[in-house]
Amino acid sequence: MIRDEIFNLIEKSIKILQKEKVFPKFDIPGIKIECPKERVHGDYSTNVAIVLSKKIKKDPMETAKTLASRLQVLGSGLFEKVEVKKPGFINFFLSKEYLQSQVKEILKRGEKFGQLKIGKNKKVQVEFISANPTGSLHIGNGRGAFWGDSLSNVLEKAGYRVTREYYIDDAKNSLQIRELGKTALGKGRTYLTKDLEIKIKKLKPKLKKITDFGEAGHLLAQEIQKDIKDLIENKLKIKFNVWASEEKLYKKKKIEKILSWLKKKEFVYQKEKAQWIKTLEFGDSKDWVVVRTTGEPTYFLSDIAYHKDKINGGFKKIIDIWGADHQAHVSKMKAAMKILGFKGDFDVLITQMVSLKKGKISKRKGEIITLESLVDEVGLDAVRFFYLVKSLDTQMEFDVELAKERSAKSPVFYIQYANARIHSILAKSQIPSTKFQTNSKWGPQKREGGGRVEVQISNSKLKLLTHPSELNLIKQLIRFPEIIEDTAKDYQVQRIPQYAIDLATVFHQFYRDCRVLSEDGPLTQARLGLILATKQVIKNTLNLMGISAPEKM
RNA sequence: GCCCCUGUAGCUUAACGGAUAGAGCAAGAGUCUCCUAAAUUCUAGAUACAGGUUCGACUCCUGUCAGGGGCACCA
Numbered sequence: 001m002i003r004d005e006i007f008n009l010i011e012k013s014i015k016i017l018q019k020e021k022v023f024p025k026f027d028i029p030g031i032k033i034e035c036p037k038e039r040v041h042g043d044y045s046t047n048v049a050i051v052l053s054k055k056i057k058k059d060p061m062e063t064a065k066t067l068a069s070r071l072q073v074l075g076s077g078l079f080e081k082v083e084v085k086k087p088g089f090i091n092f093f094l095s096k097e098y099l100q101s102q103v104k105e106i107l108k109r110g111e112k113f114g115q116l117k118i119g120k121n122k123k124v125q126v127e128f129i130s131a132n133p134t135g136s137l138h139i140g141n142g143r144g145a146f147w148g149d150s151l152s153n154v155l156e157k158a159g160y161r162v163t164r165e166y167y168i169d170d171a172k173n174s175l176q177i178r179e180l181g182k183t184a185l186g187k188g189r190t191y192l193t194k195d196l197e198i199k200i201k202k203l204k205p206k207l208k209k210i211t212d213f214g215e216a217g218h219l220l221a222q223e224i225q226k227d228i229k230d231l232i233e234n235k236l237k238i239k240f241n242v243w244a245s246e247e248k249l250y251k252k253k254k255i256e257k258i259l260s261w262l263k264k265k266e267f268v269y270q271k272e273k274a275q276w277i278k279t280l281e282f283g284d285s286k287d288w289v290v291v292r293t294t295g296e297p298t299y300f301l302s303d304i305a306y307h308k309d310k311i312n313g314g315f316k317k318i319i320d321i322w323g324a325d326h327q328a329h330v331s332k333m334k335a336a337m338k339i340l341g342f343k344g345d346f347d348v349l350i351t352q353m354v355s356l357k358k359g360k361i362s363k364r365k366g367e368i369i370t371l372e373s374l375v376d377e378v379g380l381d382a383v384r385f386f387y388l389v390k391s392l393d394t395q396m397e398f399d400v401e402l403a404k405e406r407s408a409k410s411p412v413f414y415i416q417y418a419n420a421r422i423h424s425i426l427a428k429s430q431i432p433s434t435k436f437q438t439n440s441k442w443g444p445q446k447r448e449g450g451g452r453v454e455v456q457i458s459n460s461k462l463k464l465l466t467h468p469s470e471l472n473l474i475k476q477l478i479r480f481p482e483i484i485e486d487t488a489k490d491y492q493v494q495r496i497p498q499y500a501i502d503l504a505t506v507f508h509q510f511y512r513d514c515r516v517l518s519e520d521g522p523l524t525q526a527r528l529g530l531i532l533a534t535k536q537v538i539k540n541t542l543n544l545m546g547i548s549a550p551e552k553m
Numbered sequence: 554g555c556c557c558c559u560g561u562a563g564c565u566u567a568a569c570g571g572a573u574a575g576a577g578c579a580a581g582a583g584u585c586u587c588c589u590a591a592a593u594u595c596u597a598g599a600u601a602c603a604g605g606u607u608c609g610a611c612u613c614c615u616g617u618c619a620g621g622g623g624c625a626c627c628a
Contacts, residue, residue: 021585032569032570032571034569034571036571037568037571037573037574037575038572038573038574040572041571041572045571045572047570047571050571050608050609053608055588055607060608077609086572086573087571087574087608088608089572091569093613101578125623132628134628169628174627174628175627175628176627176628178620179627208556258574272626273618273626274624276626277621285555285556285624286624288625288626290625291584292625293625293626293627294626296626298625298626298627299627299628300628303628310609323622324557324558324622324623325622325623325628326559326623327556327557327558327623327624328556328620328622328623328624328626329623329628331556331557350557350558350622351624352558352559353622360590379626386604389565389566389567390565390566390567391559391566391567392558393558393559394558394559394566395558395559395620395621397565398574399565399578400566402565402577402578410591411576411577411578413591414577416591417589417591418592420590420591421588421589421591424588424589425568425588426588427588429588430589486569490569492569495567496566498567498575498576500620501576501577502575502576505576508592508593509592509593511588511592511593512584512592512593512594513593516586516588517588518588539607542615547556553589553591
């Protein structure tokens with residue numbers, strides 16, 4: 001990554017300047033390197049000089065100039081120029097040579113382009129959706145679903161070992177399952193929908209022999225869960241590694257075990273005939289009941305047992321994605337994780353609510369809108385994109401009409417169209433497209449029979465890529481690994497679709513300005529190399545989001 | 554009453570404390586003898602309000618106003 005290279009150069013320069021006693025001794029502060037919004041400010045810029053000048057009590061501009069002249073020398077070949085601007089920014093302009101060489105790098109790495117090692121192969125668990133097995137997934141669940149899936153993809157790309165996990169609240173003695181059981185046995189109407197009525201009818205023979213609400217509810221919940229699993233795997237195309245069950249935690253006595261451990265360590269006490277956990281001492285606003293007066297454990301206790309299981313799984317990072325209605329649960333669980341002595345990262349992401357902007361999607365009045373009907377209506381690619389493009393922290397209004405649009409109006413098609421254009425050029429170039437897809441090796445390739453033209457991209461040909469639109473495209477391509485790094489660190493997945501749009505934009509501009517197939521043989525080859533690299537990065541980006549890259553549109 | 558999230562252009566929204574707040578839709582004006590015009594170029598338009606911290610604030614802090622969610626021996 002160029003950003004890392006610049007970082008190293010800055011560090012090196014500072015050390016040299018300290019040795020020469022131009023700078024006094026100090027620890028190098030956190031350096032920030034970013035892509036400026038304004039192109040006139042360079043391809044990358046840093047504020048080190050401003051930060052440094054405080055430490056060494058010098059004019060930031062002067063510090064910047066001293067540093068910049070050193071960087072210019074050290075980074076020769078990498079930069080076309082290094083500039084100092086106003087308050088003390090140092091701006092870097094990448095050299096053509098460096099950019100041209102990156103096309104080769106991207107093609108070399110192929111699908112692996114963007115694969116980082118910052119995760120150091122550490123185990124991460126991402127738990128998401130975990131909807132109650134009492135009905136279908138609704139549009140709110142979609143947020144956690146696609147966000148969790150894409151975040152997992154990003155973390156994998158960053159070099160973590162990711163486990164995707166779904167937790168099923170199917171415990172027989174939980175109140176919701178008993179409520180469901182009442183409904184199953186015709187003694188209540190909670191959760192009742194037309195869909196559920198059909199399921200209950202199907203289960204009639206089995207239900208006849210059951211009198212216990214918990215048993216009946218569990219049976220029905222299993223049926224519901226089958227549908228949910230089918231939907232997730234086949235329609236939403238999300239593959240979970242683990243489907244955890246609350247009921248199993250009870251069966252394996254894990255709830256009992258954790259309770260006795262908590263008691264032994266005196267984290268649990270008796271008050272008003274119930275048992276409370278001392279979450280107040282660990283950062284929450286109050287203590288909570290873990291065993292009711294009736295002697296039954298609460299959901300919180302089983303959740304603690306569940307998280308104990310996660311810790312035992314050896315995860316260094318545990319991420320839970322919950323809906324807005326679980327917001328109060330965050331501080332409870334964080335306190336519980338401290339009680340359990342978890343030393344890794346525990347992050348809880350809360351998804352704000354989802355509503356529909358407009359559209360005729362609700363076919364039956366009064367029923368909640370299911371995620372399935374939304375996918376049917378809009379298509380998976382568009383659904384995934386629209387869920388991902390918004391920050392989790394804001395409430396989301398799903399624009400059904402825009403998402404359904406198969407035209408320039410929809411950003412999804414805008415991105416896919418860029419890919420289709422590339423394929424169209426490749427098709428016209430008479431080179432079999434499969435060759436480009438499978439062959440990621442660098443260098444002149446053997447000629448196939450039939451006298452077909454082949455791409456033989458060499459450094460000398462890449463030097464022909466000098467048009468501003470070409471260089472601009474390359475600059476955008478090489479940002480991909482940075483996007484992965486940033487997103488793996490701050491979980492702001494909306495950066496990915498945003499990047500995809502930017503990438504498509506610069507490609508469309510390139511397409512306008514530079515004709516790929518021309519009489520100029522070497523230039524044609526160089527540009528074919530560039531669009532191959534672009535195709536690869538678009539593909540890699542879409543893969544992160546789980547969106548397809550059709551060849552024709 | 555307390556806690557969490559959010560107030561950015563007519564609409565949907567973006568912006569690790571950075572430079573002239575970036576897109577898309579909608580509105581107006583251009584661009585196809587040329588690899589898909591499903592594209593592209595230009596025009597107009599925004600940080601709820603009041604303070605504070607900082608060389609520098611949409612971003613951090615305080616207060617006000619507005620919207621959503623949560624404050625169970627439900628999950």
